[in-house]
Amino acid sequence: MTTTTENQFVSVPELVQGENPVVQLESLCLRCEKQGETRLLLVNIPRFREVLVSSFECPHCGWRNSEVQEAAEISERGVQYELKVTSPADLQRTVVLSAYASLRIPEVELEAPASGRGRFTTVEGVLVQIAEDLRNYMSGHGSIDAENTSKLQELVTKLERYMAEGRGFHLIVEDPAGNSYLDVLDTDGKLWRFGRMKRFRRTHDMNVSLGIATDENATVGDANESATAPLSSQHVDPEGHSAESEAQRSFAKREVLRIPTECPSCGKPGENRIHETFVPHFQDILLIAFTCDYCGFKSSEVKPSGHCAEKGRKIALHVRNRNDFSRDLVKSDTARLVIPQAGLELEPGTLGSKFTTVEGIIRDARDALSELHRFVQSDDYRPDEIDQQQQRFRAFLHQLDDLLDSSAPEFDLILDDPLGNSFIQNPNAPAEDPQLRIEDYERTAEMNEALGIVPPTEICTN
Template identity: 35%
Template sequence: MSALGALDPGRGEASASASRLFRPLNAEDEEQLPAEIESLCMACYRQGVTRLLLTRIPFFKEIIVSSFTCSSCSWANSEIQSAGRIQDQGVCFTLAVRNKQDMNREVVKTDCATARVPELDFEIPAFSQKGALTTLEGLIGRAIAGLEQDQPGRRETDRDVAGKIDVFISKLKRLKEVDSAFTFVLDDPSGNSFVENPHAPRRDEALVVTHYRRTAHQAAMLGIEAEESKENSTDSVDDLRNEVLQFSTNCPECNAPASTNMKVVQIPHFKEVIIMATNCDACGHRTNEVKSGGAIEPLGTKITLRVTDPSDMTRDVLKSETCRVEIPELEFELGMGALGGKFTTLEGLLKDIQSLVARNPFTLGDSSTPDRAGKLHAFGRKLQRIMDGQLRVHLVLDDPAGNSYLQNAYAPEEDPEMRVERYERLFEQNEELGLNDMKTEGYEADVPSSR
């Protein structure tokens, strides 16, 4: 089967081979005889016969029609398979059925196709029937036969349900008579189903054919991955940004194997950042860190916020590892590198500072002094008053790399309580960032010649 499906009727020798193997569907073609293969009957487990017919449907494609019959128990079965590959796009046929001639249209319905009649709220779900080469009347007839199959048993066990199904079967039978116009929809994500256009190659006013791009769910249903093309390469990048990546590492506390999760996050009105979180199942240690997703900015950034309301504690804060934090009223300064990169709220940042102060070695053990420990405890209480909204202070984020951020609660308007300043970095600040020795332009001229 796969060898037949690999044939491309549009190329050279393969085209000639395909023409010999897949002949147009024609009842008068005496050379178009099915191949017969002995097969096991799954009903009585005796030998039956499977007939395979390789044919081409005009204005469509090649298909393989298989039919099984058993002479012992008279069981029969037929189905079709596409001789080609899954198409690049799905297809949906919408046919306005107006007369009985429309019921004679040929229909190819694959296993994964869904057939619907919206007027009756009737649907044949995907994978509920084998693929079939039939007519629209035959497709509805198969549905009627499937519903009638278990009716005798239902009438004995649940007459109400059996009665409702009888009413619905009578509606389907009226469809076959086309007492009134209705709509037939055939939706196939594989793109291999077909509804005949009797006016081909001219346009059929009653038939609308729509090609569409498969969803990820439909691709998974077909057992394939969502295909990427040049025009949707940006979508694949967006999918990567929405994905949480994971890699193995060691716990910084106990050195046991652990895992680090990493995700790219777009901060509104700012830029992309990379958030990394490490969890250790052995000792329970947890840590998170934020890295800027972009380059060092041309100018440094200094953000000053006047904390006036407890709601300020909910503002998002991105503190990069190059950012200094100051609270002038408390004469407090947190240097670059302390706490690392953080993406949290203002309350979360103050709690981290409070925890850092509480873990200070000068407040613990024999090295602590009552005076120094008392000052640190008093500082911790002041931080708590700020978080409770009882103390108004100024919070300063000074980042020479320009990669820190504090949420503007009034965005996109200006925040009256926040001031953002851009400044030229000093030589010392560039030295700390390693920029003085970094050359990105004209370095080719400095490379010594090999001659």
């Protein structure tokens, strides 16, 4: 068995150069029930995500199978990519298809439905697979009349011409799960002029096909009833306590409070789940999560529980090793995040509120900036100035990647929160942590005004 290196994911350019750390496993062939070989490869697709490519081959019966597997959940929206192929180089653009992705080539009125399995290929690979499937269909169905056989053969000939010329057609990938990818970017990471990408709201039928909606005839009333049922039994107990007070007492016991609310994505009924928890050596916080059973939209946030702190707080952590990456971290939406060594400064409100780890907050920042970088363009600069900005931005993202991948990281992470509602874990608590520096400070009048806080002296004066 061949094992991978410490960095398990390999990039697509490394695959082209032949650097492919493949894991080989013996496994049973489902066709002849003899021992075959499964190969697993972790691939990092630029500007997309990591995927697991698996391939099986049986030396006894010759059966082969390959697919792409990913750990990603169904996205909040579906995605559609469109690429106009104008040169042979476009045939080598990366294509990742989830089990729910369909393909279209409008020039030949060809539409390939979802195959039910993931694939990692190229534009040329898509054409080759479609042509091969059509040939197999013609050879395996002797009942096809001459007219339809001629039409299918004409379609195969057109696909072969596209592969030979490398131009003259559009490829459209549509995935209601939002987990497919077609490389429609240029070498600088900007959206190519012959490429297009858009996200869309799923229909209810799409949600049913994805398995995230089961009852096509569900009514708003039924959903509201099921959402409110866990709150209380809607009665008065023998001691005279109302249902509302029962819910309040259960919430005080750290149970989950469920509040019906409309989904901000599709407008159908969902529910907010609110849970109060205590972070040791910090304070109580509220974890708020929303899930929509109709469109799959999800959101989560963290809110402080209790009174407003009298002073602001600045927390500085000096990261010395990878163990520091696992420290718990609470970032409120009023906190400013700074990593001086990487030149990262995120103003209050960026990323919202988070209850995560040191590694998690850096990854969230990196992913958010990466998504922003993909579609940022400006008409205020010359093309060479835009290229320079793009290069500096990519270098900045590489710095964050180096921080995350380093085996011996050393940098400072600073949270500056004027409300004092942010936190970085001290594993030595209650003893002091030499790597952690906490500074409380008086808020300025400008800070209080921006936060909507009226000092007690002003209340007494008024």
